[in-house]
Amino acid sequence: MNVPDEPVLGTDTSSSQEPIGEEQDVAGNISRLLGSQPFGVLCTQGWGQPYGAVVAFAYDSGLSALAFCTPTATRKFRLLEESSRVALVIDSRSLHPDDMMKVEAVTVTGNALRLAESEARREWAQRIVQRHGYLRQFLQAPSTALFRIDAFRYFYVSRFQEVTQWVPPRSG
Amino acid sequence: MGTAPEWLIDLSVTPPPAARLVGGKAANLSRLGRAGFNVAPGFCFTVEAYERFVREAKLDELLRMELQRKPLEAMRWEELWDTALRIRSAFVGCSFPITLSETVEHALNRYAAPAGWAVRSSAPGEDSHAASFAGLHESVLPVHGTAAVLNGIRTVWASLWSDAALLYRRELGLDPGESRMAVLLQPVIDGRPSGVAFGCDPRTGDAGRIIVEAVPGRCADLVDGAVDPDHWTLDKRTGATLSQRSGNRNSEGAAGALLLSPAQLDAIRSALSEVEARFGWIPDVEWTWHQDALLLLQARPVTMPPSDPADQRPWYRSLKPSPARLKRLARRVTEQLIPELAAECDRLAAESLDRYPNTELAHAIRARRAAVDRWKDVYRQDFIPFAHGVRQFGVYYNDLVRPDDPFAFVILLGGENFLARQRDDALCGLARRVAERGALADALDQLLRDPGSIDRESFTQRIGRLPGGPAFLDAFDELCREHFDIAHEGVRLAERPEAILHTILERARMPRARSLATEVADRERYFLDAAGPARREEARALLDLARLSWRLRDDDNILIGRLESQWIRAVEAGAERLRRKERLTGTFAFSAELADRVADALQDPSLAVNVPPTVAPPADPGHRATTARQLVGQPAAPGLAAAAARRIRDSADLLQFQAGEVLVCDAVQPTMTHLVPLAAAIVERRGGMLIHGAIIARELGIPCVNGVDRAMQQIRDGDWVTVDGYLGIVTLGHAEFDLEVGRPARRQDG
CATH class of the missing domain: 3.30.470.20 (ATP-grasp fold, B domain)
Structure with missing residues (x-):
């Protein structure tokens, strides 16, 4: 119960101090949300036109990068060729359709890099398959491109309007 | 069951209705009647009617927003009260589904009610053997006519979410998705005694x-x-x-x-x-x-009664004086307590401490501490309950005027005769004089920039040598003596003349503040017209009481600040004596504990006082991986402003505050309200729509967001801050993409 005395009265003879609020474990909250949501909305841009598409994603434990895959004949692939700067929006609205206050959301900004055949591609394909087993064949198709998003920062939104920014440590 | 909803049940029905449908109070009455006891007749508007009303008016969404805006555990009682008032206004402002209102109208015709109707709460579980919480919810009586009864029903329903109920939310299991309220309707029985x-x-x-x-x-x-x-x-x-x-x-x-x-x-x-x-x-x-x-x-x-003495909730629940008790309190506070407190301040200020031998000075220090403690008790016992005159008026105003903004009444509370207003007028008058004399303003400004001027004596001498200085000095000394001999965070403001001068110079640079006189007069007229001839006198009396209540709430804080200033003066005098005798070492920083040690040492020559150096707060680490971008609080005063932030932590920060900055503080105290007109906006940790910062901000048209829990930790001096007083949102920094486009990271300042 934190209901202190009503008005503040100048000098405090009890010399009590307001406890300093604990730093929120924002990275933990982001990680939990990403773990609970298989899909996000990938936001791309090109020719002066923004575009959004739902993608299945995976992420690394340090949250420094995320990955998704897409057929190369798609609009989002064309736009990614045009501009690698992307955002990915992940949220829990499906869990709380009637209570906005409980919905959490993360917007991560980053740079999307297409991974060609390499150790890195194999590693990220494995991560995607671990979360999305149905994509195994899809990932093996020559017409599928796998992109890694190197995250610049995360905007974590809770309680409708509380926004906290978290910058992941640079890897490498 | 499971067929048509049961909205209305007569108490005499057989078998008696279930408590989950009609609530504990109605179920008990029905059972008593059935058992042959003489009970008042009536009927019950069931929880199903509540559900229908809430669903159709979409109040369930509003309840979720209000109750989850901030963790309820982190809300102060005043914030709970504000939340309850907003919910109450929303309930009262919603229209009744026609089927429900027709049901009520039809039922009212079944009983004669010459003395009107009593509309009482009957919440399921409320009056059970395990949990009886008498008085958490409202009853409205007597009311006459269908419209008034419907109003009463809405008011009683809203009281499921009253401030008192929210205090006991855990015990009551309050949940916007689950909790319901039935209403008991009975003809008023005009019995006596x-x-x-x-x-x-x-x-x-x-x-x-x-x-x-x-x-x-x-x-x-x-x-x-x-x-x-x-x-x-x-x-x-x-x-x-x-x-x-x-x-x-x-x-x-x-x-x-x-x-x-x-x-x-x-x-x-x-x-x-x-x-x-x-x-x-x-x-x-x-x-x-x-x-x-x-x-x-x-x-x-x-x-x-609850056995836990640490449980403050019964005290908060007691803060609802009836109109009669409020009037008695008003008399006691205005005619007895405030004059006594002011007289005690004057008497102590007139005491010449230099003449006292050490033992008597020690006695004076202890007596002053005892006086401060005694008056703080009075503050809790009498001043705070009297402050509820404002709340009572707020509810009355909202019921009468039905404004969109449930805190619109606040603007009516201000007045000319506040101690803080008198202080502000005096300060403004001096600021105007300085503004008219550019050369004096420049010279004073220069003097403030020179660190050598901090000492009171040299400060006075140097002002005295400026052109126009002696006349200014006389007025300045009077201002300090009359209005700033108050303590702020353990420091006597009169002993910090440079901070007062700094504020005067900042005020001199500002345009004249807007006047609210016309708006207040218009709103007051509208309020009294809404009361109509029959209730005009009652409305006027309540407004007067609310204004008195608000004024004294401000004045009592200032007077206690004055009393504390006299306590500190005595301690400083004692400390100085000990220092001269080399019996006090270290830098004096007032605290209650140090005050007692100084008094002890004055009485006992074998004692010495060593003040340990204060521990500096940890340095700001600079770059942080986690930074707040948007903080959410209460929209305490409407408006939108963006500027650099300045935190006020102690009296030294008062000197730093510049006109046009965003004032960020734990709480705007009456001892620092003179800074508010300088601010572009206000952000407070402490929440409440009726706290000093919020009311003054509304009066001055300055956006204010309060109840921002970690404001003092997450906002740094110089951060660029946008304060949205319409929505209660504080945004830190600009909406930039520096990191994304490879620009070097910058601080969140402008």
Whole structure:
């Protein structure tokens, strides 16, 4: 119960101090949300036109990068060729359709890099398959491109309007 | 069940309705009637009607938003009160589904109600044996006519989310998705006398005793505390009177003439025993004497007072003085307490401490501390309850005017005769004089930039040498003496003349503040017109009381600040003596503990005082991986402003505050309200729509967001801050993409 005395009265003879609020474990909250949501909305841009598409994603434990895959004949692939700067929006609205206050959301900004055949591609394909087993064949198709998003920062939104920014440590 | 919704159930129905449908109060009454007790007739508007109303008006969404805006555990009581008022306004402002209003209208025609209707809460679980929370919810009576009854129903429904209920939300299991409220509708019984009775002594739990209280009129007068009741303690088994006293009432009944005869007392005792025997719980009943017979208005299991002395909630619940008690408090506060406090401040300020030998100075220090403690007790016992005149008015205003903004009434509270206003006027007058003399302003500005001017004496001498300086100095000294001999965070502001001068110079640079006079007059006229001729006098009296209540709430804080200043003055004088004798080392920084040590050392020459150096707060680490971008609080005063932030932590920060900055603080205290007109916006950790910062910000048209929990930790001096006083959102920094486009990271400043 934190209901202190009503008005503040100048000098405090009890010399009590307001406890300093604990730093929120924002990275933990982001990680939990990403773990609970298989899909996000990938936001791309090109020719002066923004575009959004739902993608299945995976992420690394340090949250420094995320990955998704897409057929190369798609609009989002064309736009990614045009501009690698992307955002990915992940949220829990499906869990709380009637209570906005409980919905959490993360917007991560980053740079999307297409991974060609390499150790890195194999590693990220494995991560995607671990979360999305149905994509195994899809990932093996020559017409599928796998992109890694190197995250610049995360905007974590809770309680409708509380926004906290978290910058992941640079890897490498 | 499972077919048509049951909106209305007569209390006389057989079998008695289930408590989950009609609530504990109605279920108990129905069972009492069925068991042959004489109870008031009536019917119950069930929880299903509540559900329908809330669903159609989409109030469930509003409840979720209001109750989850911030963790309820982190809300101060004042914020709970604000939340409850917003919910109440939303409920009262929603129209009734036509099917429900027709049902009520039809039912009202079934009973004659010449004295009007009583609309009472009846929440499921409320009056059960396990959890009885009397008085958390509202009852409205007497009301006449369908429209007024419907209004009463909405008000009672809203009280499911009253401030008191929110305090006990855990015990009540309050949940916007689950909680419901039924409403009991009964013709008002104009019986007399009326009262309460307990089947044991509720203070001690002694089950061998019965307690009876009676007032000449309606029971509501007793419950409100408006009328002092006659009181009896009876032996439960024999009925013998163990003690009795007549209430202290001036008007009705001569002193000593008790309201109940022995036969009436015995009838009440019998009823209590029968209820206990039949239902298995010790009852707490409200009764009235009607048509020569005892009539039970309601019955519930007795609850014992909470045993945890650390539980502050009963005290908060007590902060609802009835109009009569508020008037008595107003008299006591204005005619006795405030003059006494002011006189004590003046007397202490006039004391010449230099003449006292050490022992007497030690005595003066202790006496001043005792005075501060004593007045803080008075503050809690009398000043804070009196401050609720403002709240009472707010509810009255909203019921009458139905404004979109439930805090629109706040603008009516200000006045000319506040101590803070007088201080502000004096400060502004001096600022204007400085503004008119550019050369003096420049010279004073230069003087402030010179660190050598901090010492009071040299400060005075140097101002005195400036052109126009002596006249300014006279006015400045008077300002300090009359208005700034107050303590702020343990520092006497009069001893920090450079901080006061700094504020004067900042004010001199500012345009004149806007005047609200026309807006206030218009709103006041609108309010009194809404009251109509019949209630105009009542409305005017409540407004006057609210203004008085608000003024004294401000003044009492300033006066206690003045009292503390005199305490600090005595401690400083003692510390200086000890320092001269080399019995005090270290840098003096006032605290209650240091004050006691100084007093001890003055009395005992063998003692010395060593003040340890203060521990500096940890340095700001600079770059942080986690930074707040948007903080959410209460929209306490409308408006939108963006500027650099400045935190006020102690009196030294008062000197730093520049016109046009965003003032960020734990709470705007009455001792620092003179800074508010300089601010572009205000952000406070402490939440509340009726706290000083919020009300002054509204008066001045400055956006204010309060109740921002970690404001002081997450906002740094110089951060660029956008304060949205419409939505209660504080945004830190600009909406930039520096990191994304490879620009070097910058601080969140402009």
